[in-house]
Amino acid sequence: xxxxxxxxxxxxxxxxxxxxxxxxxxxxxxxxxxxxxxxxxxxxxxxxxxxxxxxxxxxxxxxxxxxxxxxxxxxxxxxxxxxxxxxxxxxxxxxxxxxxxxxxxxxxxxxxxxxxxxxxxxxxxxxxxxxxxxxxxxxxxxxxxxxxxxxxxxxxxxxxxxxxxxxxxxxxxxxxxxxxxxxxxxxxxxxxxxxxxxxxxxxxxxxxxxxxxxxxxxxxxxxxxxxxxxxxxxxxxxxxxxxxxxxxxxxxxxxxxxxxxxxxxxxxxxxxxxxxxxxxxxxxxxxxxxxxxxxxxxxxxxxxxxxxxxxxxxxxxxxxxxxxxxxxxxxxxxxxxxxxxxxxxxxxxxxxxxxxxxxxxxxxxxxxxxxxxxxxxxxxxxxxxxxxxxxxxxxxxxxxxxxxxxxxxxxxxxxxxxxxxxxxxxxxxxx
Ligand code: GAL
Numbered sequence: 001x002x003x004x005x006x007x008x009x010x011x012x013x014x015x016x017x018x019x020x021x022x023x024x025x026x027x028x029x030x031x032x033x034x035x036x037x038x039x040x041x042x043x044x045x046x047x048x049x050x051x052x053x054x055x056x057x058x059x060x061x062x063x064x065x066x067x068x069x070x071x072x073x074x075x076x077x078x079x080x081x082x083x084x085x086x087x088x089x090x091x092x093x094x095x096x097x098x099x100x101x102x103x104x105x106x107x108x109x110x111x112x113x114x115x116x117x118x119x120x121x122x123x124x125x126x127x128x129x130x131x132x133x134x135x136x137x138x139x140x141x142x143x144x145x146x147x148x149x150x151x152x153x154x155x156x157x158x159x160x161x162x163x164x165x166x167x168x169x170x171x172x173x174x175x176x177x178x179x180x181x182x183x184x185x186x187x188x189x190x191x192x193x194x195x196x197x198x199x200x201x202x203x204x205x206x207x208x209x210x211x212x213x214x215x216x217x218x219x220x221x222x223x224x225x226x227x228x229x230x231x232x233x234x235x236x237x238x239x240x241x242x243x244x245x246x247x248x249x250x251x252x253x254x255x256x257x258x259x260x261x262x263x264x265x266x267x268x269x270x271x272x273x274x275x276x277x278x279x280x281x282x283x284x285x286x287x288x289x290x291x292x293x294x295x296x297x298x299x300x301x302x303x304x305x306x307x308x309x310x311x312x313x314x315x316x317x318x319x320x321x322x323x324x325x326x327x328x329x330x331x332x333x334x335x336x337x338x339x340x341x342x343x344x345x346x347x348x349x350x351x352x353x354x355x356x357x358x359x360x361x362x363x364x365x366x367x368x369x370x371x372x373x374x375x376x377x378x379x380x381x382x383x384x385x386x387x388x389x390x391x392x393x394x395x396x397x398x399x400x401x402x403x404x405x406x407x408x409x410x411x412x413x414x415x416x417x418x419x420x421x422x423x424x425x426x427x428x429x430x431x
Contacts, residue, residue, distance in 0.1 A: 022181045023252045024315045028063030028289045029092040030261045033291030037069035038086035041096050050295045052103045055160050059306050063143045065108030071121040081134050093139045108143030113164045114150035136175035143180040161189040169198035186230040188422045190202050192246050197256035205239045206230035208260035213237040232380030247320030265292030265301040276405040280316035283321040305375030309384045309416035318342045324366045331355030349407045352400040354392040382417035
């Protein structure tokens with residue numbers, strides 16, 4: 001009996017999810033936002049080659065993730081494996097995977113915890129073992145995005161969804177290959193409560209759309225606590241409101257809230273809106289996964305996604321930003337966020353989602369709420385988009401443009417806010 005009890009204890013101790021990955025939000029590129037189903041080996045490979053040439057790998061963008069629509073509509077009738085579409089991948093997916101690895105990137109793929117993927121290709125429900133084996137051993141992938149379409153009614157409670165996603169989690173672990181596991185369950189069934197026990201990250205909303213704040217009936221939920229359809233066509237501000245209260249569920253020990261791939265470079269927003277989008281995703285510790293055509297990227301968009309200081313904040317391993325206040329303004333809100341980084345420094349972000357320029361005063365008692373000692377000190381503020389600096393104590397005044405962010409690192413380490421050639425080059429761009 002004792003050995004049974006010990007075995008149970010052992011199983012219990014070993015069952016916390018740890019595949020050695022996800023200590024920081026993942027960074028990379030995903031094909032869906034820009035290319036949808038128009039993918040093939042040329043699209044994926046030319047993206048990887050261009051990302052290498054642009055140095056994006058060195059900035060941390062390491063996963064190249066191929067989303068839906070790579071397969072034939074039918075599984076192999078004998079092996080029951082998913083089969084790659086030979087028209088799209090004449091050299092096969094393993095060849096593509098090898099080439100991506102040779103460039104120094106990691107390779108990611110997609111499936112759904114349903115009978116079909118969202119675009120109607122074979123899904124992995126009830127085929128978890130076979131598919132995990134194909135992904136790990138036939139195609140040598142390093143990342144799986146796992147969707148929620150056609151789940152045959154296996155949803156509606158956390159337990160049912162947990163079991164469906166856990167089957168793939170276990171199957172991936174059983175392959176022995178480290179595979180980053182990224183849930184795409186759209187925030188249903190309180191995924192933030194159980195995602196950390198079987199995966200590295202979890203989507204918290206319906207699909208992102210390249211739009212700042214447009215209302216859309218196809219994305220009917222306004223908050224994370226939503227009984228209805230999560231849908232798609234969700235604006236940046238819609239996803240932001242869902243993500244902010246869920247920050248407390250994310251950490252280097254559990255995993256990350258996924259606010260969906262970035263839209264920077266896809267053309268639907270202004271430069272200042274894209275800077276806001278990138279900054280907010282970074283401080284909320286969302287995965288930073290590019291979703292544009294990097295082969296035709298403008299210098300401005302490149303400068304946005306390669307802001308080293310903001311990437312460093314995202315990759316710091318500390319928890320997501322807290323929102324310290326939100327104040328109504330014309331056509332939107334002023335929001336104050338703070339991040340406490342692992343080295344003890346603080347980042348302050350002011351975000352104006354409204355339609356007019358605003359003057360505002362920020363009190364240190366709000367930045368350091370509940371910490372009078374820190375609120376009493378003086379700090380040097382370095383703004384991470386303009387490189388402007390000032391020193392202040394107790395409070396500071398600033399103005400902030402419509403649909404804009406300002407983000408200051410207080411007592412910023414020299415490597416991020418110094419005057420290195422790299423930084424000054426970055427700040428040459430006019431916004
Ligand atoms: C959606 C998912 C998208 C994309 C798409 C592919 O459910 O949220 O990110 O993967 O399916 O069909």
